Amino acid sequence: MPPLFPERASTIAARVDALYFFLLAIAIFFGLLIAGLIVYYAVKFHRRSPSAVGARIHGGMVLEVTWTVVPLLITMVIFVWGASVYFAMAHPPDETLNIYVVGKQWMWKFQHLDGQREINELHVPVGRAVKLITTSEDVIHDFFVPAFRVKADVLPGRYVTIWFQPTRPGRYHLFCAEYCGTRHSGMIGEVVVMEPNEYETWLSGGAAEGSLASAGAKLFQDLACNTCHRPDAQGRGPMLEGLFGKTVTLQSGETVTVDEAYVRESILTPSAKITAGFQPIMPTFQGLVTEEQLLALIEYVKSLQAQPQVTAK
Amino acid sequence: MPTNHILPTRVYYTIFAILMLCTFATVLIAFFDLGPLNAIAALTIAVFKAVLVVLFFMHVRYSTRLTWAVVAGGVFWLGILLALTLSDYLTRSWQTFG
Amino acid sequence: MLPEAAHHHPAGLAHQFDNLEQQKEAATLGMWAFLTTEILFFGGLFMVYTVYRSSYPDAFAAASHELVVWAGTVNTAVLITSSLTMALAVHAAQLGQRRLLIVFLLLTMALGCVFLGIKAFEYYTEFVERHIPGLNYDFEPKYFRNAQLFFSLYFLMTGLHALHMIIGLGIMAFMLWWSVRGVITAEYYIPIEISGLYWHFVDIVWIFLFPLLYLIGRHAH
Amino acid sequence: MSTVLLPPRHYLNDGYGVRSWLLTRDHKRIALLYLAGVTFFFFIGGAMAVLIRLELATPPGDLVTDETYNKLFTMHGVMMVFFFLIPVIPSVLGNFLVPIMIGAKDLAFPKINLLSWYIYVVGGLFTLYALISGGLDTGWTFYTPFSTVASTTNVIPAALGIFITGFSSILTGLNFIVTIHRMRAPGMTWFRMPLFLWSTYATSLINVLGTPVIAITILLVAAERVFHFGFFNPAVGGDPVLFQHLFWFYSHPAVYIMVLPAMGVVSELVAAGCRKPVFGYSFVAFASLAIAVLGFLVWGHHMFVAGESVYSALIFSILSFLVAIPSAVKVFNWTATMYQGAVSWETPMLYAYGFIGLFTIGGLTGLFLAAIGVDVHVTDTYFIIAHFHYIMVGGTIMGYLGGLHYWWPKMSGRLYNEGLAKLSAGIIFIGFNLTFFPQFVVGYLGMPRRYHAYPPEFQVLNVLSSAGASILGVGYLIPMVYLMWSLRYGRLAGSNPWGAVGLEWTTSSPPPTENFTETPRVTWDAYEYPASVETDVA
Numbered sequence A: 001m002p003p004l005f006p007e008r009a010s011t012i013a014a015r016v017d018a019l020y021f022f023l024l025a026i027a028i029f030f031g032l033l034i035a036g037l038i039v040y041y042a043v044k045f046h047r048r049s050p051s052a053v054g055a056r057i058h059g060g061m062v063l064e065v066t067w068t069v070v071p072l073l074i075t076m077v078i079f080v081w082g083a084s085v086y087f088a089m090a091h092p093p094d095e096t097l098n099i100y101v102v103g104k105q106w107m108w109k110f111q112h113l114d115g116q117r118e119i120n121e122l123h124v125p126v127g128r129a130v131k132l133i134t135t136s137e138d139v140i141h142d143f144f145v146p147a148f149r150v151k152a153d154v155l156p157g158r159y160v161t162i163w164f165q166p167t168r169p170g171r172y173h174l175f176c177a178e179y180c181g182t183r184h185s186g187m188i189g190e191v192v193v194m195e196p197n198e199y200e201t202w203l204s205g206g207a208a209e210g211s212l213a214s215a216g217a218k219l220f221q222d223l224a225c226n227t228c229h230r231p232d233a234q235g236r237g238p239m240l241e242g243l244f245g246k247t248v249t250l251q252s253g254e255t256v257t258v259d260e261a262y263v264r265e266s267i268l269t270p271s272a273k274i275t276a277g278f279q280p281i282m283p284t285f286q287g288l289v290t291e292e293q294l295l296a297l298i299e300y301v302k303s304l305q306a307q308p309q310v311t312a313k
Numbered sequence B: 001m002p003t004n005h006i007l008p009t010r011v012y013y014t015i016f017a018i019l020m021l022c023t024f025a026t027v028l029i030a031f032f033d034l035g036p037l038n039a040i041a042a043l044t045i046a047v048f049k050a051v052l053v054v055l056f057f058m059h060v061r062y063s064t065r066l067t068w069a070v071v072a073g074g075v076f077w078l079g080i081l082l083a084l085t086l087s088d089y090l091t092r093s094w095q096t097f098g
Numbered sequence C: 001m002l003p004e005a006a007h008h009h010p011a012g013l014a015h016q017f018d019n020l021e022q023q024k025e026a027a028t029l030g031m032w033a034f035l036t037t038e039i040l041f042f043g044g045l046f047m048v049y050t051v052y053r054s055s056y057p058d059a060f061a062a063a064s065h066e067l068v069v070w071a072g073t074v075n076t077a078v079l080i081t082s083s084l085t086m087a088l089a090v091h092a093a094q095l096g097q098r099r100l101l102i103v104f105l106l107l108t109m110a111l112g113c114v115f116l117g118i119k120a121f122e123y124y125t126e127f128v129e130r131h132i133p134g135l136n137y138d139f140e141p142k143y144f145r146n147a148q149l150f151f152s153l154y155f156l157m158t159g160l161h162a163l164h165m166i167i168g169l170g171i172m173a174f175m176l177w178w179s180v181r182g183v184i185t186a187e188y189y190i191p192i193e194i195s196g197l198y199w200h201f202v203d204i205v206w207i208f209l210f211p212l213l214y215l216i217g218r219h220a221h
Numbered sequence D: 001m002s003t004v005l006l007p008p009r010h011y012l013n014d015g016y017g018v019r020s021w022l023l024t025r026d027h028k029r030i031a032l033l034y035l036a037g038v039t040f041f042f043f044i045g046g047a048m049a050v051l052i053r054l055e056l057a058t059p060p061g062d063l064v065t066d067e068t069y070n071k072l073f074t075m076h077g078v079m080m081v082f083f084f085l086i087p088v089i090p091s092v093l094g095n096f097l098v099p100i101m102i103g104a105k106d107l108a109f110p111k112i113n114l115l116s117w118y119i120y121v122v123g124g125l126f127t128l129y130a131l132i133s134g135g136l137d138t139g140w141t142f143y144t145p146f147s148t149v150a151s152t153t154n155v156i157p158a159a160l161g162i163f164i165t166g167f168s169s170i171l172t173g174l175n176f177i178v179t180i181h182r183m184r185a186p187g188m189t190w191f192r193m194p195l196f197l198w199s200t201y202a203t204s205l206i207n208v209l210g211t212p213v214i215a216i217t218i219l220l221v222a223a224e225r226v227f228h229f230g231f232f233n234p235a236v237g238g239d240p241v242l243f244q245h246l247f248w249f250y251s252h253p254a255v256y257i258m259v260l261p262a263m264g265v266v267s268e269l270v271a272a273g274c275r276k277p278v279f280g281y282s283f284v285a286f287a288s289l290a291i292a293v294l295g296f297l298v299w300g301h302h303m304f305v306a307g308e309s310v311y312s313a314l315i316f317s318i319l320s321f322l323v324a325i326p327s328a329v330k331v332f333n334w335t336a337t338m339y340q341g342a343v344s345w346e347t348p349m350l351y352a353y354g355f356i357g358l359f360t361i362g363g364l365t366g367l368f369l370a371a372i373g374v375d376v377h378v379t380d381t382y383f384i385i386a387h388f389h390y391i392m393v394g395g396t397i398m399g400y401l402g403g404l405h406y407w408w409p410k411m412s413g414r415l416y417n418e419g420l421a422k423l424s425a426g427i428i429f430i431g432f433n434l435t436f437f438p439q440f441v442v443g444y445l446g447m448p449r450r451y452h453a454y455p456p457e458f459q460v461l462n463v464l465s466s467a468g469a470s471i472l473g474v475g476y477l478i479p480m481v482y483l484m485w486s487l488r489y490g491r492l493a494g495s496n497p498w499g500a501v502g503l504e505w506t507t508s509s510p511p512p513t514e515n516f517t518e519t520p521r522v523t524w525d526a527y528e529y530p531a532s533v534e535t536d537v538a
Ligand code: HEA
Pocket: A026, A030, A034, A070, A071, A072, A074, A075, D141, D255, D256, D258, D259, D301, D302, D303, D304, D320, D321, D323, D324, D325, D327, D328, D329, D331, D332, D359, D360, D361, D362, D363, D364, D366, D367, D369, D370, D371, D375, D378, D379, D380, D384, D387, D388, D391, D392, D396
């Protein structure tokens, strides 16, 4: 017997399934109702003589109102339910294990904060909320793990976050669900959910070249970012320490929150949003940094968060 | 034969004069910094001009209700396209992912 | 064709209609319905414009500044004048003033050609200044990437508009031919009327293109 | 009643040469020209479906290469949607029936009607060229930036083909709108019109208001490929998701272009099959308009996981539920119409039963998709494939075949073989469900769509589906045979073989070129049956 129902391996899966079963019940009810009535009427009122004619019934207001209002109410229940499940999917909890994901034709690249990189295989610990920050190097892909009931398009030029909390150790299918070209159906992989201690061993076992942030720090030197962005507010560019998550005021007077997308834009299109009090002298790094290097830089900027005290010494 | 609403040419000349004035005004305004009002003024004048053309040059003012409905329908559908698409663009940054 | 001699049959009445009134109403409704499709056709572009203008206001202002504003202004005036002559042509047709009709049609076409001429001059200017994406595009580095969106929109929008003008000129040429041949009469002036609708519509599109492309953000530089 | 004869003069014998067909302005002949066109594209699209199902019978990609597979489903979708399902009912049945049903001599613009057929053919040729010269691999949805920067296949010819065909829809829609407004016979008020006309009218509104947007969208894609404009290219600040808004602004309403006409047909079939007025006539009529209007407000439900904002998703979700209500109203009214009817079991009615049942399943699964929480899991899986094939194949094609059988005697003047017709209706019903029901299951399991190879645990369900498709294919071939056969050997039909009411049954079969010998005056409502009826069959 082949499986008829997908495994359930994340906290959200049960909520999705519950709504699914509710919808199934409604569909079965109305499906049987309509089919049953059709068969029943077709038999009961079968035309018996070639000249027979049906009764002259033109309609009935009560019925019309009933079958307008009842479905309306039912659908509104479904709407609210569906929206609440979706909200849970859209808002990750505060404490998450962050992993960067880059999709490209036709593979998945994963970048752990501790430095491990993986291709087409993603290791995560059971019981912890995992947040993926995803982007694409070329066309649109889609990160889909049926057992977790999560899915989101992975867009070039943007960071899309996906989160889930695995509940059962095991190996689960990972599919690219947005058509992306010739080997779309080959852009598959596995998510390996491990017990926390196994996960720790796995993490330390990998030949990591240092954390992602430290890779970013090295890039920050190599690309000479540090000539302008210095920790002492003496540089030609703004100080990046403690910047992430804050709001900055732009020359135009608007304010923006510094998130992944903003840092990315600052590096690729510095002129798009000029920070108040600075000259638009930062060169663009479009074409000079890859998506993965960008992620390392972003992680580095994020890591500068905790350092003000350190640099203050 | 339906020789009903034949307008006196005076109407056409008047509308023409207003349209030209509006064109002049809109160009003039564009060279002053009015902040966001610049865009609003430019578009208001454009809408006003378009309405004049539709009502008088295109005779909608003297046409059947059906014609009115068709014109309104076209504009309304354009409104749907703009409004619902912008509902996406304007609220994207509202997402507050942690 | 079918023998249609049974009853009085005014010139220009097609067989599927009962009378000219019905035919006129059908033709007018048909043209208006067609114009709504045009609204939505250009509407798609207006939407793209709205999205990107609001995303990159500075780059758009800088790019818009590069357009030849006097040429756009003159062209607006030219088109509005051509709308006037078109309206007068319809008026003349309604009254059966054939000579006047021909004169106004010719004027309308001439103004249409002037418009296209000025447009061509502008395109040439943009070419010289290397503003054509995909061909010879170059722009100040600060806005290099996003200004490209502006110029792409500029060429697409004005290009499609110019194409509509050319089609309009074709229609007008046809109408001219009919007027000269005497097909158009005070009784049967529908073709002029609905061609006029088309012409005015193309004018309206320009009434919006002009401020959107040339004027908004002009003061900023 | 054995005196049924062919009328001496009718539209089929009014000129025989090729020119009398290719230059005709008679809406009835143009309908037949379209019939030839859409049938041709249906079988091409169907042949590709057969290859898709063959490939998917086994998990690894072994029959065709991945590149070929991608081209197969793309061209399958393009052919079926743009060249078969969108034109099929309006252009064939609509063209034939709209003027007759309102008592007019022809459509308002017969030359434009012929022109739209030629436009359709030219568009079709472009797309066929794209197919023959190497195919197209973007999916029927042309998502950017894949279609604009990555694909190396014939995007431009295919896009041009669709662009051109779009004008054919626009012109046909325009023609119907004007005709229904301006050409109704004396006494044919709006609320006396058969419901088929209401739904055709609603469909035409969508054609006129939606199609131009897909036209400009396609133009943008083409311009982007040729000139590298970058509207949808993040590298210059463009947004690939903007394309999806533009695309679905048309393509969601387009799904109602595909189903509304079939709903109209089913209203006619149910009324004639029960010899009884349609229950709640005005509700069914207004439901068509409501679907046409609300249908424009829901396109974002195709983009729940595509990166549109959370709030936008909520708006589109709730609106999607609203658009389901008028469809529900229609289903209930059709069912209620059967109550105390003189219910027939003839082939057209069998198809009507099939339509109502399968459309209901397809529509109800649409509710699953409109519920965002569930859609996130099932979007881009076979659940979607099953949803829309239930509506488009189970619904629209059933409606179309029902209508074709019902009006066949009118169009051809002859009757088809009822036994074979019932048999093939049964085969189609069984084959259909076997093909597409397992896809709901495999979809919820997580099998993504547009997959050339898939994990082995999905095989059993896929084999069932492939088996069903073979049965379905046979089911579709049988009507081809007996309908053709009836053209020559079928019994003569007489003007009203079903004992139905409606203007089309008051004129001869086949009708004369001018439709009626004299302009009818209408003094009765639609579907007013006398106390008993006589059928008119040889
Ligand atoms: C003719 C075609 C057709 C029709 C009519 C519909 C009708 C509907 N569709 Fe479907 N749809 C498609 C064709 C169609 N669809 C296609 C082709 C796609 C995929 C495109 C692609 O990606 O390639 C798609 C995809 C699609 C999606 C996107 C899924 C995704 O990609 O993630 C959604 C989401 O909301 C959706 C919803 C609906 C709804 C709510 C209806 C409603 O209109 C249905 C209304 C009908 C009923 C509800 C049934 C009758 C009701 C009753 C018997 C009574 C009981 C009723 C209630 C309790 C309400 N459809």
